[in-house]
Structure formats: structure tokens, C-alpha cells
Amino acid sequence: MDYIKEKTPPIREERLGACMAFGGSCCDISNQSKKGCLFNNNRTFSQSQGCQLTLSLAILNTIRDSVIIVHSPIGCGANLVAQAGVSKGYQKLRDPNAFGLRWINTNLDEVDVINGGEEKLRSAILYADREYRPSAIIVMNSCVPALIGDDIDTLIEELQQQVAARIVPVHCEGFKTRIQATAYDAVYHGILRTLVGIEEEEADPVIIDELEELKKRYRISRTVNVLNVSSMSRSDEQGLVKLLQSLDLNVRILPCYAHPDDFEDSFEAALNVSICATHDDYFVEHMKSKYGVPFILRTIPIGIANTNKWLLDIARFFGMEEQAQKLIDSEVRELNQALAPYRQFLQGKTAFLGGGEIRIITTAELLHSLGMEVLGLRGFHFDRYGEGLLEELMAEIPESEKAIINIGTGQPFEQANLLSRYKPDVFVGHPGGNGWANKQGIPVFPLFGQAYDYMGYVGVYEVARRLTRTLKNTSYSQNLVKHVRLPYRQDWYAEDPFAYIKQDLAL
Amino acid sequence: MSKFVERPRYVCSLGGAVGTIKVLPRTVPILHAATGCGGNVATALNQAAGYMGSGYCAGQALPSTNTSEREIVFGGEERLSEQIANTIKLVDGDLYFVITGCMVDMIGDNIHNSIKQFNGGKARVIGAETGGFRGNYYKGYEIVLKTLFQDFVEKNPAKDKGLVNLWGVVPIQDVFWKGNLTLIKDLLVKLGYRVNTFFGEGETLEDLQNSAAAALNIVVSDTFGVEAAQVFEEVHSVPYITVPFPIGDHGSQRFLRAIGNALGIEKAFVEKVIKEEQARYYSYFERIADVYSDLDLQRYAVVVGDSNYTQALARFLADDLGWLPGLAVVTDFLDDEQKDTVRGQFNGYESGIEAEVVFDTDASNVGKYIARHWGQSRGQRYFEGFNPGFILGSAIDRDIAEKLGVPQLTVTYPISNRVVLDRGYAGYSGALRLTEDILSVLVGNR
Structure with a gap:
């Protein structure tokens, strides 16, 4: 993969043929996805979703010692407004000196739409550098400047000579794609182009100390980059680090909550380990083609089976399978003992899941391993990475072929129809759409959370424990369903839940 | 530009x-x-x-x-x-x-x-x-x-003398809008009027559709909803007045008198309503006399937020609570004429307190204005300073409060560190809620 020379990354509809509208069984989607005929599907009624810019912030607003400039009219990046003043806690778990959110909006108005917004961006960059003296200034380009033709790259090149901070352009214009996860490519594209790699003069010292060089090479040969996601908790992160340390590996955590400098020598690693392909494929592919760093991208360590796979894949790379297997055996033995009472409680309970493809498929496996029945899945989008995981799920749990799968970012009207049809005991959903399930009287277990554990062996126990708690008292949702109604007309619930999906088979 | x-x-x-x-x-x-x-x-x-x-x-x-x-x-x-x-x-x-x-x-x-x-x-x-x-x-x-x-509003040349419309309390951006609308409506009901609040409790779309029958549009703001009220007047011949958003006894007195004046209500009746409200208000307000004086809870204060809230908060702090709100940072986009109008709302305090009013949209500048207004400590032995201080602002202003080590209450948008349901700060009852919230911050962190 080599898009890094381009100013902007390709969109995922094109790069991965990602699909954002589908309804059918797991078996159906698997077959159609293989034929590559899903990416053009659409809706004749749609509800709001986020854009690349919104989701880019999920990573960017965690980067330490940096300032974000949203180059747009005043509303873009509005999720920062919601996080201001309350997000410092998570930052402090990684950096006791965290500042809280620092961002600037260039406030493009009616005049700028006609005359261009470059001057406002220039003044914002100079202000950010002067006011905060940050390590990095992250410039996010939005729809309006893209349409009016602001050349932010040339401006940044010019200003880079004048400011101390490194300026990172991120091209994340919302209208370009409906696959929100293109955001991750936009962010990594900016990081790869500006933060990764050491300046020539630093890279080649005049005198080479051979012993130091050997030590360094050994250190690199035992170093893995674990690519975290901002939706995971600090303790999940620490749990995964501990597992890898028990294989005598050094772990470098990127990109969330990293310092801009941490990316500089990130290519000095034996292996890139992703915990979510939706997040990382663009980065690890480029790190491979540009720096020769191999990667593992298969699955996320959620549930026993996938944690085992994740760990064994890494161990295999370092020739430590046997050691890893021993670790797995002892971890799983201890975990299974701890899970016994929860399995008894959760046995036969039904669940419906919604969220990112990687998380929902692996969490489905986790719930199944606790004795629960998974009635259906709703994925934000679907691409080859979901396809691979779904194959594995259907191979391991044959009855999952029949489970219903609905692809759509948000689209709670389809969710409402499906939930009223399938009436699961619990909805395991992506934050943002969970309240709707609650109002239908269905208790909710969030698919992820920054304050809770979900990953590794501890994560399995924690999910089982919290899920049991969720189901011990469902009064809140029971109260809501009696007194609140969703906005859809009653006859919608009798209609085909996928009635508004247009499958474009012509292409 | x-x-x-x-x-x-x-x-x-x-x-x-x-x-x-x-x-x-x-x-x-x-x-x-x-x-x-x-x-x-x-x-x-x-x-x-x-x-x-x-x-x-x-x-x-x-x-x-x-x-x-x-x-x-x-x-x-x-x-x-x-x-x-x-x-x-x-x-x-x-x-x-x-x-x-x-x-x-x-x-x-x-x-x-x-x-x-x-x-x-x-x-x-x-x-x-x-x-x-x-x-x-x-x-x-x-x-x-x-x-x-x-x-959407239907034309109606007939006017209902007992009906008024309420605008200018901006839903969601005023996070307490629903509570505030109820509280302001209660005051107007006491003056003998029926009130459309459109976004408040118990409202219907029909109320909006039929709102051209109102005798007056009351815009509880000098900046928000004014242009719209002008359109309403042009299209439906309903006049409007603008009146500052009221919090507390002194703000509400001015509010009630302004409304009474505009609607031609008998002065003595308006004064009677004010007296009744005051009686209830001070029967609660007096409860804090012990803690206020025992712990010396008088504070210097900064208010940060929109033009509706900053003037109302400053007047409440200065004239009701007896604090020293020396600085108001108004964060709206305003033209020069609007700025003059807004500045005018910080005048005429009973207490004689005068607040410095600055117009600035940038959060980092709040700290700079505080330093300019109260001076910055350079380790000198005798120093006036913003101490004991208090910041009434948004969740964004928690950062500067933390930096300065002063307590803060989030009352202006964005409010992400509180859950708000039917609470409101307007009028007399609202000011009691505000007093509870402000003093709770102080007594809770001793």
C-alpha cells in the first residue's frame, strides 16, 4: 500500500469496497461480500451519522501536547464542545500533566465562503503556536474549505518554517465518504506524512558505537507496537501490555494518548499489532511497505477464543507458541472457574449487538461462550475484515449463520424494528444509539467504554460480571417503555426492517 | 471581519x-x-x-x-x-x-x-x-x-388582550431553558396573563400556530430572538418588547415593572406581585444568613457566558447575594450596536458595584482578563488578587478555575459536568436554586 505521497487518502468505499447498507443473514452477507457487490448499497430514508471529521477527533483529541485546529464553519468538531471540561480524567491516566482539550475553530463565515479561509487558518496556526507552544498543531480540513479550494497543504508548508510545533494536516472532509471509519485513514495519513520518521541528520550519527547498535537492534527485535483505540480503558491497555510482557516483549502503545514524538521512531519495531482492523489497516500496511515492519491484523482480543488467537499470532511470530500456550492454558483455566456462576445466570439469555464490525462479531463469540444466544448483529459498515471474522465465527458456531445482520451507521429506525421483532433480553450497543433500545424496554449493555474492561481474559470476566448486573434489575428500561414512545409510526414495526435499503446490483 | x-x-x-x-x-x-x-x-x-x-x-x-x-x-x-x-x-x-x-x-x-x-x-x-x-x-x-x-403561524388580525408570547430564552443553548420558561411564565401568570412559551411544559403546536392572536411578544433577551420578533411584528402586527433575562429579586423586579409598563398594568398591582414574591424569596434566602456570615461566603466573582446569562448572573451576585462580580466575559458574536446594548444591562446596580464587561469569544483569554482585573501575584507579601474568588461559567472554564484554584459552578453552555432536567434559574424561585447550587459548591469543599 502506498498512498502516502498523496495529500489525501482514498475513501474506504473505493479502497476496501466497504458497505454501509445491508439486511439479511450472516450467511447472505458473507456470500455477497465475497462477490464484492455490497459497496454501492444505499438507503431511501436515512438518519444522521457522524462524519470522518467527527471520528478523526476520537484519536486526535487524545494526542498529548498538541492543539487541534478545526478549519471549518463554527459547528464542525462539535463533539469537542461536549467533551470540554470533562475529558481530562482519561488523559491524566496516561499523563499527570494533561492540559484538557485545546482546540480552535477557524469560524469560516459567509465572507470566507466567497473569499477563501486561508488567512483565518494562518492566524489560527500562528496563535496556537504562540499561545500554547505545543509539540504539534493538528489541522483538520472540513467540507467548506475543500469546496472553496483552500490550499491548506501549501499554507502549512509555508508556516512550518515559522512555527516551532510540527503541523499535521488531516484531510477529513465529511461529504467525501459515508464510511465514517475512513477517519482512521485520514488521521494515520497525516501522522505518517508528518510525525513518523527521523530527520536524516539525526538518523546517521557520525561515529557508530557497535555495541550500542547491537543493543538497539536487539531491543527493536523484541519491540511491538500495540495500536490502541480511544474507546478502550486504560486498564484494558495495561492488561494487554502485561500479557505481551509475559512473552518478554517491549510494548509501545500508539496512537491514542501518545505524544507526537512517540511516532517518530515507531518504525523501530519488530511487529505492529493491531487490536482492531477497522482502525489500523491503513497504518500497518504503510508501515510495512515503507519501513518493512510486519503486522498482525486478524482480530481484537475480546472473548477467550479471540484473545487466544491474538496472543498466539503474536507468539508465533516470535517463535514462542509453546510459552504462549502455557500462559493461555493457565489463564483460561482460572478464568473458567471464575465464570462459572455467571454462566449459570446468563445461560440461554438472548442478545442483539450493534456497533463496529470487529467488536460486534468478537463480542458475539464472547456472549456465546457465556451460554447466551446471539439473535442478530448490526454493523456500522462491512468490509473484508468483518468478512474474515464472520467466517471464523460461522465456522466455530454454525448456528450463527442464521443470525440476522444489518449494516448501517446508526440508523436507529432499523434497530427499532429489529428489536421489536426479536425482543432480545439485552441489547449490546455502540454508545449513541443505546437510549433508543432502552426506551423500547430493552436493557442495554454498552459495547465498549473508556471506564470499563472488555479485553483479554480479565475483560471476559468483567463483561460477564457487569452483564449479570445489568440483567439483575431492568426496571429503568421497563419504566421507560411504559411512558415513552419512539418517533416511528406503528405500522413501521410490521414492515420489512430493510424496506428502505436499496441494493444496487447493477454495479 | x-x-x-x-x-x-x-x-x-x-x-x-x-x-x-x-x-x-x-x-x-x-x-x-x-x-x-x-x-x-x-x-x-x-x-x-x-x-x-x-x-x-x-x-x-x-x-x-x-x-x-x-x-x-x-x-x-x-x-x-x-x-x-x-x-x-x-x-x-x-x-x-x-x-x-x-x-x-x-x-x-x-x-x-x-x-x-x-x-x-x-x-x-x-x-x-x-x-x-x-x-x-x-x-x-x-x-x-x-x-x-x-x-407556519396563521394570520389573525383579532388580538387577545390576555395572551402574550415569550421568546429569547434559547432552547438547549440555555441548558435550563425549560425550567426557565416555566419560571418566567409563572411570573407573567401572576400578572394575570396567559403565556405561550412554545418550548416549555405543556405546549402544543396549535399554540404556536395561533400565536398571532397575542397582544405582545416578550423577548427575554436584548440579543436573541429580536430579529425574529421584528418579523413577527411585520407579518402579524404583534408588537414586541425586549427585556433582560431576570435572575433574583433585583432582576425580577425590573423585569416585572418593564412588563407591567409595556402591557399597561396598574403599577400598584405589579408592586403587590413583587411584594408577594419577595416575601417567599426572602423567607428562604434568610436561611443562609448563618452560614454566609459564619464562614464569610462573600466572594469576588467572574461570570462567563452569553449576553442573557452574564448580565443576569452579575446583577444577582451583586445586588441579591452581595458579592463582588468584578468581571463579566460575554462570549457571543455581537456587532458594536449589540455590544452597547449589552453593556448597558450591567448598569444601575442597587449595590453600586460595577462590573468590567469584556467581549471575547476565546476561552484562554478569561484567565488573562482575571489577571488584568485583579492583578497577578508575583509572590509579594501584600497582594489584593482574585481571592476569595468564584467563577460562574461553562464546563470549559473549569480549566482556568482549576489553574487559579478557585471554585466554579457550570451554569452556561456547554454544561457537560452536570445533569439538568427541570431546573431553572430565572425569576425568584430560580434564584433560590442558583443560591443552593453556588453555596453547595462552597460548603461542600471545605
Whole structure:
């Protein structure tokens, strides 16, 4: 993969043929996805979703010692407004000196739409550098400047000579794609182009100390980059680090909550380990083609089976399978003992899941391993990475072929129809759409959370424990369903839940 | 010419339009905007607004064309017509309100071509261009009101002398809007009027539709809703007055007298209402006398936020609570004329306190104004300073409060560190809530 020379990354509809509208069984989607005929599907009624810019912030607003400039009219990046003043806690778990959110909006108005917004961006960059003296200034380009033709790259090149901070352009214009996860490519594209790699003069010292060089090479040969996601908790992160340390590996955590400098020598690693392909494929592919760093991208360590796979894949790379297997055996033995009472409680309970493809498929496996029945899945989008995981799920749990799968970012009207049809005991959903399930009287277990554990062996126990708690008292949702109604007309619930999906088979 | 904003306290006009429509009874917003606009503003209209929730049909449920590159190139009117038709089919509402984002406005899609197709149908469909480059949240509020006044409120030459309309308390951007509307309505009811608040408790769309019968539009703001009230006057011949948002005894007295004056209510009756309110108010307010004096709870204070709140908070702190609110930072987009009007609202304090009023949109500057106003400690032995201080502002101002080591209460947008349900700060009762909240911060952290 080599898009890094381009100013902007390709969109995922094109790069991965990602699909954002589908309804059918797991078996159906698997077959159609293989034929590559899903990416053009659409809706004749749609509800709001986020854009690349919104989701880019999920990573960017965690980067330490940096300032974000949203180059747009005043509303873009509005999720920062919601996080201001309350997000410092998570930052402090990684950096006791965290500042809280620092961002600037260039406030493009009616005049700028006609005359261009470059001057406002220039003044914002100079202000950010002067006011905060940050390590990095992250410039996010939005729809309006893209349409009016602001050349932010040339401006940044010019200003880079004048400011101390490194300026990172991120091209994340919302209208370009409906696959929100293109955001991750936009962010990594900016990081790869500006933060990764050491300046020539630093890279080649005049005198080479051979012993130091050997030590360094050994250190690199035992170093893995674990690519975290901002939706995971600090303790999940620490749990995964501990597992890898028990294989005598050094772990470098990127990109969330990293310092801009941490990316500089990130290519000095034996292996890139992703915990979510939706997040990382663009980065690890480029790190491979540009720096020769191999990667593992298969699955996320959620549930026993996938944690085992994740760990064994890494161990295999370092020739430590046997050691890893021993670790797995002892971890799983201890975990299974701890899970016994929860399995008894959760046995036969039904669940419906919604969220990112990687998380929902692996969490489905986790719930199944606790004795629960998974009635259906709703994925934000679907691409080859979901396809691979779904194959594995259907191979391991044959009855999952029949489970219903609905692809759509948000689209709670389809969710409402499906939930009223399938009436699961619990909805395991992506934050943002969970309240709707609650109002239908269905208790909710969030698919992820920054304050809770979900990953590794501890994560399995924690999910089982919290899920049991969720189901011990469902009064809140029971109260809501009696007194609140969703906005859809009653006859919608009798209609085909996928009635508004247009499958474009012509292409 | 406008400039960049460092940590803005508002979203765009599209967000303001969504927020305003979102809380109008049985009204369904339909977004014709780029993929992401709806999702982008959703958190700001929920988590940043005291966790007010998705509402009836907003948040992720907000119908949206999710316009992408194809429509930007080839035009999106056809897609909009399809979206409107299917929204009416799927979503139960009495009024469907089409609003637009920047990209759609810039490529020149004409939403009215699509809207026209639904004329005469069972569902009412109206629309307005609200692309975010037009301004901030307040602009969206203003555009939505104007559109409602022009296209939805029914003409009615007959006026009802006992009915007034209430505007200027901006839903969601004033996170306590619903409580505030109830509280202000209560005051007007005591003056003997029936009141449409449109966004408050127990309101219906019919109230809005029939609002041209009102004798007066009362805009509880010198900045928000004024343009819309002018439109209302032009279209429906209902005059309007603007009156500052009231918090506490001194603010509410001025409010009640101004309304009494405008409506020609007998002075003695207005004074009687004020006396009754005061009697109840001070029967609670006196309770804190012990703790106030025992712990010396008088503070220097800074108020940060919009032009409605800052003047009301400063007057309450100075004249009711006896504090020293030396500095007010007004964070709105205002022209010079508006600034003069707003500045005027900080005058005439009974206490004789004068607040320095600054207009600045950038959050980092709050700390600089505090340092300028009270001086900055350089380790000298004898130093005046902002101590004991208190900041009344938004969640954004928690950073500067923490840096200065002074307590802070979040009362202006964004409010992400509190959950707000029916609480309001307006009038007499609201000021008691505010007193509880402010003093709770102080007594809780000893």
C-alpha cells in the first residue's frame, strides 16, 4: 500500500469496497461480500451519522501536547464542545500533566465562503503556536474549505518554517465518504506524512558505537507496537501490555494518548499489532511497505477464543507458541472457574449487538461462550475484515449463520424494528444509539467504554460480571417503555426492517 | 471581519436550527446536509447540554439525506424529495422542518422545490437554509423562528388582550431553558396573563400556530430572538418588547415593572406581585444568613457566558447575594450596536458595584482578563488578587478555575459536568436554586 505521497487518502468505499447498507443473514452477507457487490448499497430514508471529521477527533483529541485546529464553519468538531471540561480524567491516566482539550475553530463565515479561509487558518496556526507552544498543531480540513479550494497543504508548508510545533494536516472532509471509519485513514495519513520518521541528520550519527547498535537492534527485535483505540480503558491497555510482557516483549502503545514524538521512531519495531482492523489497516500496511515492519491484523482480543488467537499470532511470530500456550492454558483455566456462576445466570439469555464490525462479531463469540444466544448483529459498515471474522465465527458456531445482520451507521429506525421483532433480553450497543433500545424496554449493555474492561481474559470476566448486573434489575428500561414512545409510526414495526435499503446490483 | 474562535461555546446555525426544532412539540427536523452534520451536532445538543438526551426524533434518529460527493456534484434535490416523503411515511409528526448544511447551501440546491411537492398534503412541510457558515447557534434559532412566523403561524388580525408570547430564552443553548420558561411564565401568570412559551411544559403546536392572536411578544433577551420578533411584528402586527433575562429579586423586579409598563398594568398591582414574591424569596434566602456570615461566603466573582446569562448572573451576585462580580466575559458574536446594548444591562446596580464587561469569544483569554482585573501575584507579601474568588461559567472554564484554584459552578453552555432536567434559574424561585447550587459548591469543599 502506498498512498502516502498523496495529500489525501482514498475513501474506504473505493479502497476496501466497504458497505454501509445491508439486511439479511450472516450467511447472505458473507456470500455477497465475497462477490464484492455490497459497496454501492444505499438507503431511501436515512438518519444522521457522524462524519470522518467527527471520528478523526476520537484519536486526535487524545494526542498529548498538541492543539487541534478545526478549519471549518463554527459547528464542525462539535463533539469537542461536549467533551470540554470533562475529558481530562482519561488523559491524566496516561499523563499527570494533561492540559484538557485545546482546540480552535477557524469560524469560516459567509465572507470566507466567497473569499477563501486561508488567512483565518494562518492566524489560527500562528496563535496556537504562540499561545500554547505545543509539540504539534493538528489541522483538520472540513467540507467548506475543500469546496472553496483552500490550499491548506501549501499554507502549512509555508508556516512550518515559522512555527516551532510540527503541523499535521488531516484531510477529513465529511461529504467525501459515508464510511465514517475512513477517519482512521485520514488521521494515520497525516501522522505518517508528518510525525513518523527521523530527520536524516539525526538518523546517521557520525561515529557508530557497535555495541550500542547491537543493543538497539536487539531491543527493536523484541519491540511491538500495540495500536490502541480511544474507546478502550486504560486498564484494558495495561492488561494487554502485561500479557505481551509475559512473552518478554517491549510494548509501545500508539496512537491514542501518545505524544507526537512517540511516532517518530515507531518504525523501530519488530511487529505492529493491531487490536482492531477497522482502525489500523491503513497504518500497518504503510508501515510495512515503507519501513518493512510486519503486522498482525486478524482480530481484537475480546472473548477467550479471540484473545487466544491474538496472543498466539503474536507468539508465533516470535517463535514462542509453546510459552504462549502455557500462559493461555493457565489463564483460561482460572478464568473458567471464575465464570462459572455467571454462566449459570446468563445461560440461554438472548442478545442483539450493534456497533463496529470487529467488536460486534468478537463480542458475539464472547456472549456465546457465556451460554447466551446471539439473535442478530448490526454493523456500522462491512468490509473484508468483518468478512474474515464472520467466517471464523460461522465456522466455530454454525448456528450463527442464521443470525440476522444489518449494516448501517446508526440508523436507529432499523434497530427499532429489529428489536421489536426479536425482543432480545439485552441489547449490546455502540454508545449513541443505546437510549433508543432502552426506551423500547430493552436493557442495554454498552459495547465498549473508556471506564470499563472488555479485553483479554480479565475483560471476559468483567463483561460477564457487569452483564449479570445489568440483567439483575431492568426496571429503568421497563419504566421507560411504559411512558415513552419512539418517533416511528406503528405500522413501521410490521414492515420489512430493510424496506428502505436499496441494493444496487447493477454495479 | 470575524476571526477564529478558541474553544467555541456554541455550534453552528445548523446546530441551532436542529436544537430549536428538536424541542418543538411534534416537530420533526429533516436535515439536507453532508454526511456527518447531524451526528456532529448531536453530542453538542445532548452531552454538552446537561445530557438532555436525543429528544423525540433527533440525535442518531434525526432524518438526514447524508449528502455525499455524488449529490454535491449532481445536485441533491431529488434525494431530498425522497427523504421528505419517506420521513413523513415513517416518522409520526405534525410539522416537518427541512434545514440545510453548508455544502447544500453552497451548491445551490433549492429545498423549496422539494418542499413544494408536499403542499396540500396531510403533513405540513416547511424549510429554511441554515448552513453553518451563516453564524452560530443563535443564528439558527433566529432563522427557525423567522421561518415559523412567516410560514407556519396563521394570520389573525383579532388580538387577545390576555395572551402574550415569550421568546429569547434559547432552547438547549440555555441548558435550563425549560425550567426557565416555566419560571418566567409563572411570573407573567401572576400578572394575570396567559403565556405561550412554545418550548416549555405543556405546549402544543396549535399554540404556536395561533400565536398571532397575542397582544405582545416578550423577548427575554436584548440579543436573541429580536430579529425574529421584528418579523413577527411585520407579518402579524404583534408588537414586541425586549427585556433582560431576570435572575433574583433585583432582576425580577425590573423585569416585572418593564412588563407591567409595556402591557399597561396598574403599577400598584405589579408592586403587590413583587411584594408577594419577595416575601417567599426572602423567607428562604434568610436561611443562609448563618452560614454566609459564619464562614464569610462573600466572594469576588467572574461570570462567563452569553449576553442573557452574564448580565443576569452579575446583577444577582451583586445586588441579591452581595458579592463582588468584578468581571463579566460575554462570549457571543455581537456587532458594536449589540455590544452597547449589552453593556448597558450591567448598569444601575442597587449595590453600586460595577462590573468590567469584556467581549471575547476565546476561552484562554478569561484567565488573562482575571489577571488584568485583579492583578497577578508575583509572590509579594501584600497582594489584593482574585481571592476569595468564584467563577460562574461553562464546563470549559473549569480549566482556568482549576489553574487559579478557585471554585466554579457550570451554569452556561456547554454544561457537560452536570445533569439538568427541570431546573431553572430565572425569576425568584430560580434564584433560590442558583443560591443552593453556588453555596453547595462552597460548603461542600471545605
